[in-house]
Amino acid sequence: MSVLPPPLSRSTIVTALRSAGCVFAEDEAELILSTAASPAEAAAMVGRRAEGLPLEHVLGWAGFHGLRVAVDPGVFVPRxxxxxxxxxxxxxxxxxxxxxxxxxxxxxxxxxxxxxxxxxxxxxxxxxxxxxxxxxxxxxxxxxxxxxxxxxxxxxxxxxxxxxxxxxxxxxxxxxxxxxxxxxxxxxxxxxxxxxxxxxxxxxxxxxxxxxxxxxxxxxxxxxxxxxxxxxxxxxxxxxxxxxxxxxxxxxxxxxxxxxxxxxxxxxxxxxx
Incomplete structure (x- = not known):
């Protein structure tokens, strides 16, 4: 798992996500930053996303019909x-x-x-x-x-x-x-x-x-x-x-x-x- 070097910033995260092929890198960066409890956790989340894990599995939740639904690794992501x-x-x-x-x-x-x-x-x-x-x-x-x-x-x-x-x-x-x-x-x-x-x-x-x-x-x-x-x-x-x-x-x-x-x-x- 790759971990971002300090300093961790929104622009750093966006750049890393773009490099990994994430089309909506800006939006994903905001979600990661709002979900992570610490810079270290945010960096680890970016690393998992860059490795190809679904964003919802990285965050641990998915937005669905006005709800925040928990989505664990290996579980189908609601569309x-x-x-x-x-x-x-x-x-x-x-x-x-x-x-x-x-x-x-x-x-x-x-x-x-x-x-x-x-x-x-x-x-x-x-x-x-x-x-x-x-x-x-x-x-x-x-x-x-x-x-x-x-x-x-x-x-x-x-x-x-x-x-x-x-x-x-x-x-x-x-x-x-x-x-x-x-x-x-x-x-x-x-x-x-x-x-x-x-x-x-x-x-x-x-x-x-x-x-x-x-x-x-x-x-x-x-x-x-x-x-x-x-x-x-x-x-x-x-x-x-x-x-x-x-x-x-x-x-x-x-x-x-x-x-x-x-x-x-x-x-x-x-x-x-």
Missing amino acids: RRSEFLVDQAAATLGDVWHGAGSGTARTPVVVDLCCGSGALGAALARVLGRVELHACDVEPAAVRCARRNLDGVGQVHEGDLFAALPAGLRGRIDVLLANVPYVPTGDVALLPAEARDHEPLVALDGGDDGLDVMRRVVAAAPGWLAPGGSLLMETSERQAESALATVRGGGLDARTATSDELWATVVIGTRPR
């Missing part, structure tokens, strides 16, 4: 485009939040599947204000990280997809967030080194066409969703039609939502009432 997934989930909960027209509000049941750091569940809980939240991931490092982020907010379970969830959630889930891996296996090598080398492969690789995990989720989701409950998954624009067909094939009413600003595509499947 800003996934804020659109959270917004769409909140929008689908309108009827549930208002008692589905009955005049009796109730607490929505939300599951964050493949939760990684737990960023999506944490953000949605913040938006809703009241929620029964469960999150799960197969990666132990992600589970440890999510438990920190969701402490006092929701329960985090370790295991493979629905096998990790309490059986009592069957037929009760109002919103099922599933930010499944959707990168085709052949494209993983084309990802930026920050993701390819420092994030878990299980959080990136979606199989030959990128939809393998999505198919598994869709096959089981109808049995876990409440009547009128929705499954929301992020996908790429080029996969959207195949993802829609997959969701419809699982017996759910399907549609897509897109954000040009965030370059985000979300496929939404709703269990008929």
